[in-house]
Amino acid sequence: MRTLIYPGTFDPLTNGHVDIARRAAKLCDRLIVAVLTNSAKKPAFSVEERLQMTREALAGRENIEVIHFEGLLVDFYREVGACGVVRGLRSESDFRFEAEMAAANRLLNPRFETILLPCRIDLAFTSSSIVREVASYGGDISGMVPLEIMPLIIERLKIKRNQTTKSGGQDD
Ligand code: PNS
Secondary structure: OOEEEEOOOOOOOOOOHHHHHHHHOOOOOOEEEEEEOOOOOOOOOHHHHHHHHHHHOOOOOOOOEEEEEEOOHHHHHHHHOOEEEEEEEEHHHHHHHHHHHHHHHHHHOOOOOOEEEEEOOHOOOOOOHHEEEHHHHOOOOOOOOHHHHHHHHHHHHHHHHHHHHHOOOOOO
């Protein structure tokens, strides 16, 4: 059985992520969408929320599983017997980070393979950070995220914004 992993922070999941997951699932028998921790980021959504949104948006796709893992991607890779990791590529600026990550993972495990899928051109400017920014100001995110998870995103970011306004502080 050929298992691919699609790892990410998914804070929150966007239509770009769904497109990559859907296309990656066609390349393997089993696709594991892995909600992981990027130590450089401080997510706005909890792990449980990110898992819930990702599961809801990808429900009904029979060879896709959504799992949370705390630790190194190479360890998860070994644990599930994956034959590759898939990452979406939106632009040149994504490439540097992806190439560094692929090289580091390969250094840790010489069998580690990274597959970079160019994202759909109409989704090239959709990112989790833009979704968070637009939603936190009450803007329309309906073209950026799956409709079924939109209410949770809007509600969560509204609460967060109210808290920030009251405390007078700012999130990173
Ligand atoms: O969606 P992101 O934030 O670009 O995803 C990055 C992620 C979560 C895939 C990456 O940070 C990761 O693999 N984290 C797990 C810990 C790890 O293995 N770090 C070393 C990567 S070289």
